[in-house]
Amino acid sequence: MAIAPENPSALIRVAHMLADAVRPITLQHFRQSGLTAENKHSTGFDPVTIADRDAERVMRDILAAERPSDGILGEEFDDITGTSGLTWVLDPIDGTRGFISGTPTWGVLIAVSDENGPLFGLIDQPYIGERFVGGFDLAEVVGPQGTAHLRTAAPRTLAEATVLTTFPEVGTAAEMHAFQAVSGKARLTRYGMDCYGYALVATGQVDLVIEAGLNPYDIHAPIAVVQAAGGIVTDWTGGPAHRGGRAIAAANPQIHAEALALVQSVINA
Template identity: 40%
Template sequence: MSSRTNARFEDLLVLAHDLADRSRAVIRPYFRKRLDVADKGGPKGFDPVTKADQAAERAITRLIRERAPDHGVIGEEYGAQRPDAAYQWVVDPIDGTRSFITGVPMWGTLIGLLHEGEPVLGVMDQPFTGERFWSGKRGSHLQEAGGRARRIRTRACPRVKDAVLMTTSPDLLEPGAETEAFLRVKKDARMTRFGGDCYAYCMLAAGFVDVVVEAGLKSYDIAALIPIVERAGGRMTTWDGRPATEGGRIVAVGDPALHEKVMKLLNR
């Protein structure tokens, strides 16, 4: 597999699934076990990391080095390798470590792939429930534990007042403008739920959630989720309408007709 000759999507997707299988085997034995939790947040606030995060990223990186040595890797725990490569794997071994360390299964492994900066595929794997979400070439899919894969789609919801809104935590929004913008959307939405991390975006892709609004995200928090959401029929941008690939303030909608309405509330 070489980035000098545009790799076939099918081969890249096989590798992505193999990376998810490898990381699942590493992570699963750690969940709901007593773990030492380190804090890498410093003055910015508590940002937990465990041996499971680190071991999974190392396992993913080793397999990329074996199977696609000319590809780059951008990981949450160990940073960037080969940043000049055309293909970049963007990895968050446990997105939702706070949920992980509290025994709540609202977390997942994110494995995204950029080609020359553009998201081309993404996988969200949940080792405990056995679920896996991914973007195919033209659609998005879910395989539940022990089940057959099926295509997933977002649902129609053109009005904010009918929308189910999610965000991971209001504590992750900066006081002032960010919080006030989120509360404007929350006030108009039908219902708001918290605690989703990557799971919220996958539930949006599967047609159970209509809007996700977040801030302070990094590329490894979002790159894998963009193709899953968009190939299921949704739309994802920053709050000011730019591509979401680098993270920051993110808005995702299941119904593209909802995007402009949510953006107006966020930027009022």
């Protein structure tokens, strides 16, 4: 993956600036009794809150001042096409359902990407105070226990593995059955982690995250963090995952290959 044609420290600085700016905005509304959520879709439940919108507005304002030539792809507002070849991919609150439920597994996702995918990504959890970063030779988490290097888990069999996904239904019926083919062989399956699941892959706590129905802003930052920590993230064909859709994030190539073969055996049946 190509390195941006400039000093990466400038991009890293802006990424942290964005994350620092939105921490107090999200925390102002988290676990507050007056918080309301609108449903963005007429079918199902896809909530958005004032925290989502205010956080993304602030990030866009900072980028307009600091990086006016870069593009922006965010969840809540229209895309901006830049001229630099770089795009900031923003999800102000990944896991709004968790946010409005009071669970601390939502996060702020920030990535800077070129046409081939993310160059640098950041997963920030304001309430816990953890920030996971990956890219430009960085792979670390900063949190209540200090700073630690990120490293994914060593290879082990699927029978020994822990696998995560956000929703038990995963996506379509076929996608759900494909996930179940993996989870049925795993030692432990957990649900509801949103972006925090990818952070746990990067820390070496879990082996796999398997999801479907993703948007690009859901996956760019997780890709950067997991891959910087030594993991692998692809779609369900083994190709690039940064355009969204189906994704497998794995701690290592061995367990990725095992999971990929299982989901393909169901999807292609």
